[in-house]
Structures are given as C-alpha cells and as structure tokens.
Amino acid sequence: MNRLVILLAGTLLVVGLAACGGEPDGERPAPSEDLPPITNRIDVPPAVRRNLGITFAKVELRTVARTRRVPGHFELLPEARQAYHATLAGQIELRVSQYQRVAPGDVLFRIDSPAWREMQHTLSERVTAIRSAKARLDALAPRSRAVAEHAGRLVEQQGVWEQRMRELAALGEAGAGVRSELTGARAELATVATALAEVREEEAELAAERAELESEVRGHREATPLLFAEAVGEPVAVGNGGAAAAHDLALARAAALVGVPVSELRAPVGDAQDAKPLWRSLDRIDVVAREGGTVEALEVTNGAWVEVGEVVLRTREPGLVRFRASGLQADLAALADGLRAAILPPGGGAAGGGTALPGTLTIGLEADPMARKIDLVVTPDAGARPGWARAGVSSEAEIVLRGTSEPALAVPQASVIQDGLSMIVFRRDPKDPDKVIRLEADVGISDGRWVVLASGVMEGDEVVHHGVYELMLASGSAKQQGGHFHADGTWHAGSDH
Numbered sequence: 001m002n003r004l005v006i007l008l009a010g011t012l013l014v015v016g017l018a019a020c021g022g023e024p025d026g027e028r029p030a031p032s033e034d035l036p037p038i039t040n041r042i043d044v045p046p047a048v049r050r051n052l053g054i055t056f057a058k059v060e061l062r063t064v065a066r067t068r069r070v071p072g073h074f075e076l077l078p079e080a081r082q083a084y085h086a087t088l089a090g091q092i093e094l095r096v097s098q099y100q101r102v103a104p105g106d107v108l109f110r111i112d113s114p115a116w117r118e119m120q121h122t123l124s125e126r127v128t129a130i131r132s133a134k135a136r137l138d139a140l141a142p143r144s145r146a147v148a149e150h151a152g153r154l155v156e157q158q159g160v161w162e163q164r165m166r167e168l169a170a171l172g173e174a175g176a177g178v179r180s181e182l183t184g185a186r187a188e189l190a191t192v193a194t195a196l197a198e199v200r201e202e203e204a205e206l207a208a209e210r211a212e213l214e215s216e217v218r219g220h221r222e223a224t225p226l227l228f229a230e231a232v233g234e235p236v237a238v239g240n241g242g243a244a245a246a247h248d249l250a251l252a253r254a255a256a257l258v259g260v261p262v263s264e265l266r267a268p269v270g271d272a273q274d275a276k277p278l279w280r281s282l283d284r285i286d287v288v289a290r291e292g293g294t295v296e297a298l299e300v301t302n303g304a305w306v307e308v309g310e311v312v313l314r315t316r317e318p319g320l321v322r323f324r325a326s327g328l329q330a331d332l333a334a335l336a337d338g339l340r341a342a343i344l345p346p347g348g349g350a351a352g353g354g355t356a357l358p359g360t361l362t363i364g365l366e367a368d369p370m371a372r373k374i375d376l377v378v379t380p381d382a383g384a385r386p387g388w389a390r391a392g393v394s395s396e397a398e399i400v401l402r403g404t405s406e407p408a409l410a411v412p413q414a415s416v417i418q419d420g421l422s423m424i425v426f427r428r429d430p431k432d433p434d435k436v437i438r439l440e441a442d443v444g445i446s447d448g449r450w451v452v453l454a455s456g457v458m459e460g461d462e463v464v465h466h467g468v469y470e471l472m473l474a475s476g477s478a479k480q481q482g483g484h485f486h487a488d489g490t491w492h493a494g495s496d497h
Helices: 002-019 046-052 114-173 179-223 225-232 249-258 262-266 329-334 468-481
Strands: 041-043 056-058 060-062 067-076 081-085 090-094 107-112 285-288 293-298 311-316 321-328 340-343 357-368 373-380 394-400 408-412 417-419 422-428 435-440 443-446 450-453 462-464 483-485 491-493
Touching: 067 373, 090 114, 090 311, 107 311, 114 179, 114 225, 114 249, 179 225, 225 249, 225 262, 249 262, 249 285, 321 329, 321 394, 329 373, 340 373, 373 394, 417 468, 422 468
Parallel strands: none
Antiparallel strands: 041 435, 056 462, 060 408, 067 321, 067 394, 081 311, 090 107, 107 285, 293 311, 321 373, 340 357, 340 394, 357 373, 408 450, 417 422, 422 435, 422 462, 443 450, 483 491
16 A cells, blocks of 8 residues: 555656656756755645645644543433323324424324313313302302291291280180180191291201202312313412412313313413303314424324324434443543543544534443443533434543543644654644644654644644645655645645746
C-alpha cells in the first residue's frame, strides 16, 4: 500500500511539473537567487483542502492519562416507548401512518364502540334518576305541610270534644238528662281520634319516605357530584379545602375510557341555547398521543375490530436514549457514579469531525464474572440530541477516571505523523486560515486516540487531521526546494505558478 501511494505521489509530481512547464530533472536549471526563502508554511487554499480531503481537529485540554475509552451502543430509555391500547371494544379508524411524527395531543386513532353508547345510556339514566329523586324529595314538602295542618285541625277538634264531654259529665252529675248527648260526644271524639291516628301514621310514612329520598339524593350527590350538579342545575359543590368536588365516579370511569379529563368531558358543545356536555354528543372515541414521538408500528389494520386492552399502535421517541458500554472490572476502583463522560460520534469525536455528547456515568448493577466486565451506562445531559444518537448505533464513550491527573493539551493521534526520525504535526496558521505550519511535535502520553503535545500549540488551535500524509510528503520536498499546491491538489516544487 505504501509503495502504491509513493508511486501515485511521484506520478502527480511529474504531471504537475509538466503542467507548469517544468523540465526533467536532468535539464532543470539551477535555482536562482530570486526564489522565495524556504519556510515551514504551506499554502492550502479551499480548493486544495477540498481536493485532498484536508480536515482539521481542535487542540483540546484532556486528561489523557486518566481517560478510559469503552465501546458500547445507544439504547432507548424505558419511557421512550409508548403503547396505545383500545380502552373499549370497537372498530378502529387509524389517523396516522408508520414513521409519522406525532406531537402530544395528536389524534392517533378513533374507536367506534357500542360499549361507549351503553356508557352514554348509563350516564343519561343516572341523570334521570337524580332528577327523579330530587323531584320526589321536593314534592314531599307541600304534602308534609298539608298533613301537618290536617293533624293540627284534628287536634283542635279533639280538644273541643274533650271539653264538651267534661261539660256534659258535669251536667249529668247535677241531675240533668244528658246521657244521649254524652254518648254522641264520645262517638265524635272517637272519630276525631281515629282520624288523628291516621294522620299521624301518614306523617310517619312521609318521614320515612323523606329519609329514604334524602339518603338517595345524598348518595347521588356524594358519588356523582358533577352529574348531580348538571342534573339539578346547581353549581358544583365545594369541599372544605375550597376545591371543587370533582371526583365523580361515573364521569371518572367514562373519562378513563375516553382518555380525556373529566372537565373536558363536561365541557358544553354546540350553541349556547342548545349546548350539551361532551359526553352526551361524543360519537366516537379519539385516542391521542400522550407524548411526542414517531409511530413505530401499527399493530392492526384500518377498520379492524379490536377487543378491550388490545394494542393498536406503538410510538417511540428516538431522542430518549442512553449509552450502554462494557468496562473492565479492573477499573472499578477508579470509577464512581456521577463521573463525567463523553459519548463520541461514530468515527471518534473531534478526531472524526463531530462533537462529543456529554453525559453522566452510572455503574451497572451486576458484573459478568466470566468476561470480567461490567456495564457502564452514560446518560446524556439534557438538551438536543445529535442525529447519530440513536438506538443501536455503536460508538465509544470516554470516561475521566478519578485521580489527580491534570488536563493537558492534546490532539488526535492520527494528526501526528512520523517523517524520518521526527514526529510532525501541521498547525493551522491563526493569522491565515489558508496556510498550515509544519511543526516538530513534542509528543507525550497517548491513550491510542489522543496524544499530548508538550509545546507548539495552544488550546483552540486547529491541526490537520485528514490529509496529513500528503502534507508530510509535500513539506519534505519543500524543505529543500520550496513549492506550492495547485488547485487540483497536485504539488509543484519551485516558485513558478
């Protein structure tokens, strides 16, 4: 492979010389005093960078000596998946397609359910029962007043006849003939007493009926306060804490089946004059998305009949992921929950031209005794997720172990190349982004992907990453001859353009 690259470089060099009107080596004139001085700077205009595939990586402060890189993959968080079930048996009308993006509140499917119509009928019957019980209770009041008035009159009559009997008895003791009148008075008193007893019995029956109706109405009010308020046209009862009594057993069950709040189920629908609560006018049940996500799978076909509890569709939120890696048990002494970590893009972080995803480390619950490894879970920080952070994508995570090692300036290992006995790095000229500066790298410790540079660079500088081999070949010739790149990426030794 190296021989092929050398042959290709030699071919490009010959073609470049020919294109510039150069002569063969044996006929090239001696360099003149007008040639520019040889420097360690190389022109790399945009066309050259594009043709040679030159990319740059930033110099970073990294704790290379205390960094562990572990392989792993992204996986979905448990809450990233949502399954939507049929709360009632019925016919399904799908409103979304597979891989469609949905937002919270979007309608996913509709259910045409006979069971819901039975529920509506039950609620209507409950309202009717409330109105009937309240009406019968209200009707007892005038009846009770009438019976009480009748009883009062009978008591007065009873008193009159008792007084008449006492008077007749006094006359009889005085020798007057009042036997027949006394007999008649006793009969009238008995009739009044019988009528009063019947009235008292009716009062007792009314009291029992009132107690029964009051108990029935109280039961409706306590079990279904919202339906009760709707049935009798009263405001919703307020509890001791000042909150509305919203725990309505009947409406709560209906709201759970429909999947909407009770308040929405009670909301009036239609014109103000003929407004009805939603539960009366609702024809089909709309099932809406609880969370945002993408429709992962449709478990039934459009128009299918489903039973209660059957899964209709599933969604997932691709951005809710974590990174599960496999670490060595030997590193456990230097690992701890809460350590900072960075998930590298496929291809390797800055070395691959991407930005690492920061996160927090959590050590797995169990280790593998045979492989002597343990799961290391990195949870990304809150915020937007890059497109490559998806379930199943393999990459690596960098974990900074506990210790006292200080960060040092480091560059990707692939940005440093050996030229003879020297290690070379090409730093982008801070004053001219179309030039690079060839430097002998004062390398330090390396973790296999990043290497420490002891001098020559500062944090934030850029070094050549891809294309460093071509620059090394060109700069090796330039040290003796000077030269330049053409826009097509070919190198021309010499000063003529």
